[in-house]
Amino acid sequence: MSATRLLVLGVVRMYGKAHGYQVRRELLSWRADKWGNVQPGSIYHALKKMTAEGLLEQVAEDAGGSGPERVAYRLTEDGETEFMVQLTEALASDEATGYSMSAAVTLMPTLPRDRALALLRQQLANMEAHLTATHYAREHAVELGKPPHVGELYRLWSAHAEANVTWMRGLIARLEAGEYVMAGEGEPAFGEPAR
Template identity: 30%
Template sequence: MTVPETTVPAPRLSPTATLVLAVLLDQPMHPYEMLVRLRKRRDDRLVRLNPGAVYHAVDRLERDGLVERTGVDRDGNRPERTVYAITDAGVAAHHDRTRDLVRETPPEYPAFPVGLALVHDLPRDDALALLRERRAALAAATDGARERLEAVVARGLPRRVLLDADFELHRTAAEIAWLDATIADVESGALSWTEEFAPAFRFPRTTSPQETS
């Protein structure tokens, strides 16, 4: 009897593991050098980077056959460090995961929309102050980020490797524009803070079992 072959699904790479594979596309290196490269690339803007996260990602990648040991690196009296290289399977996995990350639109649950859903419970002046505070913080961060982006582009870094930073700048600019419009509407009264709910949107009071007995 012939046993049908089963296809083992490829492991789903975490964002950190995908970034580790990205730096290994350049050359083999040990995990600490990977961490240094990732920080120099400012990839800590995208994921939480620390030695533990990188070493854990490398262990998983090696287990899944996406990286392999190629030797050791010794620098002076420092302990030997294992050097890893990306495998052909790792290159394919990196490209596949990158396609997924760009194409997919999974639900995200950032905290700010939760605050917006609840801010109407606060007094109008408190809500306005909070919106203005957020707007000022975003504007300050955007100015600094734009200056850094323009500086590295002027030094010759291709814009194609900075699409994530460019996207964040545009997304933040859109949020600032929304905040400006919303703040103006609250200030002018176009967005009322005291308008009553229409009857169709009033929730009836729920009666507890004790009250009906």
């Protein structure tokens, strides 16, 4: 699961069509290089790769009379499907990394509220299972044949797991209370395609 892939698809989808520099500028304005590990060069690579895979198609975009014509991209039907698959997997899968989860939360408003809540509840179940496992490992490290100091690693993992569970419960509660504009709620939601 690639945060870069999801974010590039999401930005192109949001604009309807976008050239590489526009995608790069948008993602850097979000500071996705810091929280999503999105490197500027990987954006251009992702655009080319996803074009070769048929997820994006190139469209000419006029440079406005000065300079060369730029190549812009837009999602194909397969690209729209891939965007939704990547987004839903990142929100619900226990394989989601911190980078892909961050990307998915950024683009979460492109989903209807009920769909987002269902995916987040699945992720919460994954997080709670991970928390249980880290607590068990922390409490039984020596019995499991680990050196005593390795218990500190399990304490660190437990602290992260507890923070993740607390945050996810809060996010679910905020969405249930109607916070944030989500897809299909009348107003344009963040990340929805340009109209």
